[in-house]
Amino acid sequence: MARRRKMDPERKAFINSLLEHYQPKDAQDIQDMLKDLLGETLQEMKVQNTGCPSSTR
Numbered sequence: 001m002a003r004r005r006k007m008d009p010e011r012k013a014f015i016n017s018l019l020e021h022y023q024p025k026d027a028q029d030i031q032d033m034l035k036d037l038l039g040e041t042l043q044e045m046k047v048q049n050t051g052c053p054s055s056t057r
Contacts, residue, residue, distance in 0.1 A: 022033040
């Protein structure tokens with residue numbers, strides 16, 4: 001079994017604030033939260049890697 005790293009208090013507070021803000025109820029809510037948080041970043045990475053700004057979704 002993989003060893004779990006201890007989470008530093010700052011990171012834990014950040015995650016707790018995200019959970020409080022988004023209030024996910026299930027895995028789909030968490031997936032939507034991550035898309036909301038990372039969508040622009042992932043799109044920028046796609047453009048940098050492919051040169052294509054179009055979205056597939």
